[in-house]
Amino acid sequence: MKICIIGYSGFLGSYILKKLSKKFFIIKINLRKMPEFDDKNFKNFLNKFNKSNIIINCAAVLKPRSKRDFFINQDFPKTLSLHMKKKKKKFFIYSYKYNKCFNKG
Numbered sequence: 001m002k003i004c005i006i007g008y009s010g011f012l013g014s015y016i017l018k019k020l021s022k023k024f025f026i027i028k029i030n031l032r033k034m035p036e037f038d039d040k041n042f043k044n045f046l047n048k049f050n051k052s053n054i055i056i057n058c059a060a061v062l063k064p065r066s067k068r069d070f071f072i073n074q075d076f077p078k079t080l081s082l083h084m085k086k087k088k089k090k091f092f093i094y095s096y097k098y099n100k101c102f103n104k105g
Contacts (some may be wrong), residue, residue, distance in 0.1 A: 002027055004052035007059030016056060027052050031059050037079070039049050048082045056085065056093045 003020055004027040007013040020026060029048060035041040049055055057077055061069040 001025070001052070004029060004055045005057070006031060006057045009078055010060070013056075013058035014038070016058065023029055031076065034072075034076075036068075037071060037075075043050045046080065049080065049084065050087055054093065 005013055005017050005020070006029050008017045008026075008028045009030070017026060017028070025051045027048075035045055059072055059076075059078070061072050062071055064070050
């Protein structure tokens with residue numbers, strides 16, 4: 001079985017990678033190397049996910065500042081999910097990290 005881990009270098013992703021790589025073949029994908037959404041190579045980038053049986057998305061930008069950061073956090077999971085639905089892939093796990101600071105005052 002092939003498992004794709006997105007966000008494999010982060011806190012959660014690195015832990016999942018360590019545990020699952022003992023028993024499964026892991027495909028690691030770095031979203032920082034992802035082409036822009038309107039780039040002609042974006043579809044080829046999405047096709048990399050077709051090789052896996054399960055996709056685990058742990059990627060998130062904790063302090064988004066750019067359009068690309070917001071795309072990774074908000075739009076990429078939906079885009080990938082729709083792409084996988086078209087390819088008839090059934091297993092997509094999405095883990096989202098949400099941090100918020102509260103000021104006491």
